[in-house]
Amino acid sequence: MRGTLSDRMGAALLMAPLLLFLVLAYAWPFLGVVKWSFTLPTPGLGQYQALITDDLVQSVFIRTLRIAAIVTVVSVAAAYAITVVWVRGTPAQRLIAEFCILVPFWISVLTRAFGWVALLSNRGLINTWLQSIGFISEPLTLVRNEFGVVVGMTHFLIPFAVFPLASAMRSLDERVLLAARGLGSSRMRTFWTVFVPMTRSGIIGSAMIVFVFSLGFFVTPAILGGGRSVMIAELIYLRIFQSPDWGLGAAISVVLVVFVGALMALLFRYVKPKQLV
C-alpha cells in the first residue's frame, strides 16, 4: 500500500542524510573511477579491451565467480540449518543459535582471518592434532589456497545469510506444516516438500547477499589465499597500489560494480526488500 504524499515526503526527508552521505562518499568518487577507466593511461576503450584479452584478469574473474558460488552454496546451507534451530528450536536451542549468529559480528574480519590461519596452517592446530593421533603423516594444505579462502569467507558470511532465512521462516504459517502432517506426510517429507519451498524467497535473498558480498571480498582472500588464490578485489588493489596501472584497476572496478548492480536488480525482481530483513 502506498502512503499519502506527506508520508512519502516524510520518509524522503528521513532518508536524505544517508543518501547525501552515499552520494558524497561513494557515488561521486566512483564517477572519478569511471573516468579513469576511460582516460588512463590514454583516452579510449583500451583498458576494457585489455580486460577482455588479459589472461590473468580473466582467470581471476573466473576464480572469483567460482569461489563466490561455492561459498554461497555452503553458507546458505549451513545458515539454513542454524536458522531452523534459531526460529523453531526449544528455548535453550534458540539461545545457543542466537549466540552463534551474533558473536561473529563482534570479532573483526582481520582477527578471524588470522584465527583461521592459526587453525589451518601446516603447523596449525588441525594439522598438529591430526598428525599427533597418527591420522596423517604429512600436513594437509588447508590454507594459502582456495580451500582456506572458502572456509574463511563461509565463516564470515553465514551470519549474513541467516537474516533473510529467518524472516522467511518466521512469516510461515505453522498450520500449513500441521496440515501436511495431518494429510499423512512424514516430518522429513514435510520439511523438503513444504517447508523448504515455502522459504524460497528467503533462500534467494540469502544466496544473493552472500554471493554479492563474496565478489568484493578483500581481507579474507588476501590473508587465507596467501597470494596464490587472488580474487577480484585483491587484483584491483594490486593494479592500483603495486603496479601503477590505474586505468586497468578502474576498469575492473567498473565491471564489478555493474555486475553486482545487475545482480541486485535481478534479486529485487524476485524478492521484496522487506523479505530480506
Added chain:
Amino acid sequence: MQQPGRAAEIKAIGIGKSFGSFRALDNLSLNIGRGEFLTLLGPSGSGKTTFLMILAGFVQPTEGKLLSDGTDITDRPAEQRAAGMVFQGYALFPHMSVEANIAFPLKVRKKSATEIKKRVGEMIERVGLVGHEKKLPSQLSGGQQQRVALARALVFEPGVLLLDEPFSALDKSLRGQMQAEMKRLHQETGTTFVFVTHDQSEALALSSRVAIFNHGKLLQVGAPDEVYDRPDNRFVAEFLGEINMLPLKGVKPADNGSTGLCEDRAVSMHCKAEKVRGDAILAIRPEHMSIAREAAAGENGIAATAIASTYLGAATKLDLTTRQGAKVTVSVPNEVAAAALSKGNSVWLTWPAEKGFLLPEGGQ
C-alpha cells in the same frame, strides 16, 4: 467414492489435557459414531479445539485413551492417523497449484500417477473447481480456497474428517452456501465429520449431534433439538440461544411432569423434577412464549409489563418485566407487540407446559 463402512468410529475415554497448570480438557468421554456429523460447540477457550487437535494427533492428551474402530491410537502420530483435516484459514500449500494441493495426500501415499490424476479430477469436479486446476491458492477467493481445503482433506477417503472453524473467515451468504455444500459432501462420502464451531446456529443447522464444551468440560451431547429443547444446565440453555429464566419455588413431581410456583402462581411442566427439588429455574425460549390479555385458570401464565421492542422484520422482539422484576424477552408477531406496547400496561405471558424446562438453581 467412499464405502460408508469405511467411516471411522471413535471412542474417547477419560481424555484430559493440561498445559502447565491450565486444565484445557477434563475427563472427557465421548463416542463418535460411524458416519455421524458431530459438532463440538463452545466459546473460545472451552477445550473444543484442543479436543479436535487431540483427535488429529497434533496434541498429545495428558491422560485418557483414544480408540479408532477399537484400535488404541492415543500414541499414534498425526501422519499415521489418516484423518482428513480442514484448518481455520485453510492452510493450503501456497507454493502448489490447486491440483497439486489436492494431489498431495495421494502422493504421500505413493499412489500411481494415473490414479492420482483420476481421483484429483473427480474431486475437483465434486467441489466445483473445474477450470481452476492450475491456479495458486492466492489467486482464489475465500470460498474457492475453502473448497480446495475440503477436497484435499477428502481425496484420500479418510475415515474421519476434522474441521476447525472452517467458515469463520467467510461472509454470511457464502457461509450458508458452504454449509449446504458440506452437508452434501457428508452425505455423499458417508465419512464421519467432526466439526468445531463457536456459532450455535451453525452447529444446530449442520450436525446430527452437538457436543457442548465449557471450561474444558463436556457439558452435554445430543441431537440439535434435544440439546436446544432439553438442555441439562444453564450454560447449555443460554449458549444455544436466547432464553428466559424465571425463579421457581416449591418444585415437586406431579402426575405427568412437575409443578411449582412462579411468582405465586402455580405452573406445570411436562419435564420431570429429577435433578431439582424446591427452588429451581424455569427456562423458556422466547419463541415459545405468547402474549395474552389474561391467562385462563390452569394455564401457565405470568403477569408482566412491556417496556421495549425491537423490530426484526418477520417478528418483533419484545422486552418485558414481571411484577417481581424478572426480565423476559419474547418473539411475537409485529401487531401483537404494537398492541402490547401501546397499552403500556399489564399483559400476560403464557406458554405450553411442554415448552418449559427445569434447571437447577444457581451455578451452571
